[in-house]
Amino acid sequence: MNVADAVMLSVSGDRTLPEPAPKPLIEISDVEKIFGGGEIRALSDINIAINECEFFTLLGPSGCGKTTLLRMIAGFEHPSSGNIMLAGKDVLSLPPRARSVNMVFQNYALFPHLSVAQNIAFGLEMLNWSKFEISERVAEVLALVRLESFRSRKPAQLSGGQQQRVALARALAPRPQVLLLDEPLSALDLKLRKEMQFELKQLQRETGVTFVLVTHDQEEALAMSDRLVVMSAGRVQQLGTPQEIYGKPANRFVADFIGEANLIPGGLLGRRRDVTLSIRPERIEIATVSSFVKLYGVLKAATFLGADTLMEIEAGGIVVRARLRGAQMAAPGSEIGLCWPDDAEWELRE
C-alpha cells in the first residue's frame, strides 16, 4: 500500500485503517532449477516473499538447495524457470554487480592482499564514491563492527571472529537493500557462534537492512529469524515464524528437523490410524495419577544431562523420548505412565 492509497482511505471516511501489510522486498515466484539435462531438480516450485527490514532464514539440510537459492538472489546462479523480483524490479537479467544486494560468503572471501580498510572500501570504490565519502563510510562501518583499531591489518592477521566481522562490514558498507549471509557462522567455534548470533541480530535491528541467512543449524535459525523457510530436497516444506514452525510443523520432515519430536502413530492413542501426532519431548511428563496417563511404556534408559534428564521409554513398538526437569529417579525396566497437556499434541497431515 502506498501513501496515496492510505490518504484515499482516510478521506473516504474509513476510520479503522487496516494495518499496512509488510511490503515484499524480494519476491521469488515459481523458481525452478534443473541440472544435468532434466535429471537433477535442485529446486522446484519455490514461492517466497521476503519483507523489508526482515531477518529471513533459509533453513535445511545440506544439499536442499538453500545456497543455490541464495546465490540466485545475488546473481551468481540463474533459475531454469521462474522469476525473482527485487524491490518491484525483475533482476534476473542483471549481473551481480548491478544488484543492490551484498553477500557475506561462507569462508568470508576477504581479499588477502588488501588491508581491512581497503577490503571495506572496495565496494565503494567500485561505485565511484568520492575519497572523502569512502573514508567516512569505512570509519562508520568499522565502528559498527567494533574493529576501529584493526583497520590497517591484513585478513591473515585476524582471528576467525574478526574476519567474520570484516566480511560483514565490507558487505554492509555500500548500503545494500539486502544482505545475504551464506552459513556465516559455520566456521566459528560454539561460544563465538553464540556471540555472533546475538551480534548479527543486533546489527540487523540497528541497520534496518533485510538479512537473508542460509543455515543448516535449526537452533540458529529459530534464535535469529523473524520468519524462516524450511527446505528439503529442493522444495519449501514450511514457511512461517519460528513459533509457528516449532509448534505447528507442517509435516513429518519439519517436525523431525526442527528440534526433537516424538512422532506417535494415532492408533497407539486410540485415534484415527492415518494421523501421526507430534509431541515435543519437553512437554511430556510422568503421570502421578493413573487417570491422567495417556500412554504406558517401559523405561529403557535415563540419561542425566545436568539441567534435564532424558528418558527413553518404549511404548507400543516405538521409543518415546521425554525431557524432564532435574534429576529423575527411575529404574530402567519399570513401567511408566506418560501424560502431556492437550495443546502439546500436533496432528501431522502427512
Add this chain to the structure above:
Amino acid sequence: MRKFRPFDWRHNPGFGTFTALTILFLYAPLVVLVVYAFNANRLVTIWSGFSLKWFVQAVNDGNIRLAAETSLIVAGCATVCATTFAIAAALAFERGWNFLGRGIAVGVVMIPLVVPEIVVAVTTLIFFSMLDMRIGMLNLVIAHTVFCIPFAMLPMQGRLRSMGTACEDAARDLYGSEWRIFRRITLPLMAPGIVAGAILAFVSSLDDFLISFMVSGAGSTTLPVYVYGMMRQGVTPEVNAVSTILLLISAGLAVLVFLLSRPSAVSRTAGAPASAVPSS
C-alpha cells in the same frame, strides 16, 4: 627397551647408501665441472691449483659476451611475450566457459612439453625457411616464445586453481566490473604464479640448445650454441667457467620458483600467522 616404530622407508637397511649413490651419480659430473672451472691448468683433466683466470678470460672474450647478450635479450623478450600469452591462456582455461574444444586447446598449448624437442626444432626451421623469414634475433624470440608458453602457463594455472573463485565472486558482488576485478583482485592474487611462470620461461629459454641451434643464424648465436661451438675445438676450462655461470643462474632461479610456488607463499607474505595474534 625398543619402542615400536611404524614402517618408514628411511629406516630400511641400505636406503641411505642407495640415496647417496643416486645423488652422487646425478651431481658428480656437475661438481667436477664446477671444480675444474677453478683449475689453473690449461688441460681440463689435470689439477694444478686454484685460479679465477678462466672466468676473467670468459668474461673478457668478446664472442662469449656477444653470445651471452643475445641469450639474455632473447630470453627476456621471449619471457615477456610468453608470460603475456600464458596469462591469457591460463585465465581462459581456468576462468572461461567450458567452451567446445577446450581440452584440445590445452593440448595444443602443451605440445612443446610432450613432443621431442628435435621435432619442434626441425619444424620451426622448416617453417621459417618456407616463409623465407630471416630476421635474425626475432626468429629466435618467436621460436622461444612458442615453447616457453607452457612453462609459463603451468604455475599460473595451478595458482588460479588453488586460489579459487571466491574472492573474484566477492568483488563481482561488490559492484566490480570484470576489468577492474582483473586488475585489483585476480592479477595481484595470481602474481606469485606469474612470477614463477616468467622465471621458468626465462630459464628454459636461456638453457635451450636444440631449437636455438637450428634457428639461430649468423650474428644471433646464443650462449649454449656458442659453447657447443667452443667444444668442437676441444674442451677448454673457459667452457667450464661459462657453464658454471649458467648453472648458477639457472639453479638460483629454480630455487626462487620453488619458494614462490609453495602453497603458503601468499599467506606468509600477507603477514604473521593468525595464531600469533590474540583472538577477540
